[in-house]
Amino acid sequence: MTKTEKRLTFFNRGDIGGLTYILANNIVNYIIIIATLSGVLGWPDEIVYGRVIPGMSMGLLASGLYYAYIAYKLSKKEGRTDVTALPSGVSTPAMFVVLYGVIMPLHYSLNDPEIAWSAAVAACFIGGMIEFVGGFIGPWLKKRIPRAALLGTVAGIGFIWMATQGVFDLFSDPIVGLPVLLVGMVGVFGGYLFPKKIPPFAVAIVGGIIYALLIGRTHVDFSGIGFYVPNPVNAIEALINGFAVVLPYLTIIIPIEIYNFIETMDNVEAANAAGDNYSVREAQFADGICTMISALFGGVVPNTVWLGHAGLKKSGANIGFSWVGGILLALAGIFGLFTFFSALIPPAIAAITYLWCSIIMLSQSFAVCDKKHYAGIGIAMVPPIADFLFTQVTGAVGLSNIWTETLPSGVVGYGTEVTQRLGASGVMWNGVPEVKSGAIIIGIILGTLTVFIIDRRLDKVGITALAGAALSLFGFIHSASLGLFPKSPFMIGYLTMAVIAFILHSGRNKWFDAPDDFDYV
Numbered sequence: 001m002t003k004t005e006k007r008l009t010f011f012n013r014g015d016i017g018g019l020t021y022i023l024a025n026n027i028v029n030y031i032i033i034i035a036t037l038s039g040v041l042g043w044p045d046e047i048v049y050g051r052v053i054p055g056m057s058m059g060l061l062a063s064g065l066y067y068a069y070i071a072y073k074l075s076k077k078e079g080r081t082d083v084t085a086l087p088s089g090v091s092t093p094a095m096f097v098v099l100y101g102v103i104m105p106l107h108y109s110l111n112d113p114e115i116a117w118s119a120a121v122a123a124c125f126i127g128g129m130i131e132f133v134g135g136f137i138g139p140w141l142k143k144r145i146p147r148a149a150l151l152g153t154v155a156g157i158g159f160i161w162m163a164t165q166g167v168f169d170l171f172s173d174p175i176v177g178l179p180v181l182l183v184g185m186v187g188v189f190g191g192y193l194f195p196k197k198i199p200p201f202a203v204a205i206v207g208g209i210i211y212a213l214l215i216g217r218t219h220v221d222f223s224g225i226g227f228y229v230p231n232p233v234n235a236i237e238a239l240i241n242g243f244a245v246v247l248p249y250l251t252i253i254i255p256i257e258i259y260n261f262i263e264t265m266d267n268v269e270a271a272n273a274a275g276d277n278y279s280v281r282e283a284q285f286a287d288g289i290c291t292m293i294s295a296l297f298g299g300v301v302p303n304t305v306w307l308g309h310a311g312l313k314k315s316g317a318n319i320g321f322s323w324v325g326g327i328l329l330a331l332a333g334i335f336g337l338f339t340f341f342s343a344l345i346p347p348a349i350a351a352i353t354y355l356w357c358s359i360i361m362l363s364q365s366f367a368v369c370d371k372k373h374y375a376g377i378g379i380a381m382v383p384p385i386a387d388f389l390f391t392q393v394t395g396a397v398g399l400s401n402i403w404t405e406t407l408p409s410g411v412v413g414y415g416t417e418v419t420q421r422l423g424a425s426g427v428m429w430n431g432v433p434e435v436k437s438g439a440i441i442i443g444i445i446l447g448t449l450t451v452f453i454i455d456r457r458l459d460k461v462g463i464t465a466l467a468g469a470a471l472s473l474f475g476f477i478h479s480a481s482l483g484l485f486p487k488s489p490f491m492i493g494y495l496t497m498a499v500i501a502f503i504l505h506s507g508r509n510k511w512f513d514a515p516d517d518f519d520y521v
Contacts, residue, residue, distance in 0.1 A: 064088065124295035148370075165354050
């Protein structure tokens with residue numbers, strides 16, 4: 001028996017934190033889906049609990065088992081016992097776009113939950129196909145996009161969405177949140193251990209649930225338990241019927257799935273930076289297949305590799321959280337346990353996992369990149385903030401469904417009057433809708449431009465700007481939908497940038513140069 005075979009375990013203490021991360025985040029996503037489909041749209045329980053939730057759970061089961069398997073293979077191949085499986089689950093950004101950009105319009109236009117569900121299943125399957133295709137071009141992109149640009153976008157998403165949510169949730173219930181924060185952080189950032197090498201983070205999670213139960217912050221609820229068997233026969237029939245209905249929504253589906261396979265590429269790159277050398281292509285294939293499996297059982301939201309691998313690795317997680325999480329989520333979907341999990345796990349427990357993983361991701365981005373490329377990381381982090389601001393502002397002022405419109409530039413935003421009112425109120429709004437559309441791709445473009453400038457490759461700056469122009473022309477960025485936008489101001493701007501870059505590059509070592517010892521810091 002080799003050292004690897006002797007020491008590698010299928011579940012260890014470090015997997016407890018990873019399991020909480022996987023369960024808590026997926027449970028939150030499931031609850032949002034249930035609340036939207038049942039509470040807002042009024043879909044019957046037979047569709048929501050009998051088809052959608054079990055179907056999605058089959059996709060998560062497949063991804064949890066597969067990512068544990070490839071982690072085990074990597075451990076055997078490299079002779080290491082510190083391999084961490086890729087975290088995976090429901091794609092949260094895609095979930096919101098599918099719910100509010102596809103399912104909700106379909107529901108109100110058709111006024112038939114059965115047909116709307118069929119179309120949503122077809123949309124999910126098409127999305128899986130697009131994710132799968134991403135496996136062919138993902139490795140090519142990975143070789144040409146600087147690491148700082150990829151990791152910067154990951155860090156930006158993690159920081160603005162996960163870290164802020166984590167801190168806010170912790171302070172929304174300080175009696176539970178602050179003690180849990182302290183116990184967890186002394187292990188994560190201080191390296192302390194309890195006797196028998198028990199990590200404080202695991203104590204914070206398990207102890208936090210017990211503590212919350214004792215003081216009445218959470219409770220046990222078995223009211224939603226039932227038996228909901230996934231039925232692929234119904235789902236496949238719905239899939240076939242739904243294709244024709246969903247075709248007009250491809251302009252929404254295609255960009256979000258392109259985002260999905262780029263998100264997978266980003267997150268696998270983050271895992272590679274943390275020391276686990278997974279194949280981007282294999283992960284993108286897996287995401288696509290698992291999403292299609294979900295659709296074939298009735299699911300409506302795609303799967304993806306998640307943020308947070310570096311944090312899980314730091315805590316000592318291996319493969320247990322992945323396969324156990326997949327099985328538990330499958331059982332929860334089949335037996336209707338999501339109300340139970342929701343009632344049992346306090347928000348502060350999920351919050352500490354958000355905070356821990358996001359800060360590790362941010363730190364890792366700077367640790368594994370060349371110091372001179374730090375500016376690229378920082379600039380790549382900014383566009384996800386626009387997505388966050390857009391969501392918060394439109395939600396807070398209650399204007400998202402009333403006043404938003406497609407502007408002449410192709411951007412979804414407010415008209416002149418509302419925009420002026422927001423500006424007069426001190427709201428930072430100018431440019432937010434423009435950057436929100438395709439934020440992750442815009443972040444990669446900006447980070448890549450910055451790295452190439454630092455590396456004195458203005459020819460590559462020009463090529464990157466041309467890529468931005470092409471993406472703008474077809475509506476992949478800065479636009480509400482796909483299409484042809486030959487008068488797009490963004491395309492014109494990127495083209496102008498490309499021309500300038502090529503002109504300046506032609507003057508290198510002649511009339512345009514920089515000192516070798518220049519340092520922008």
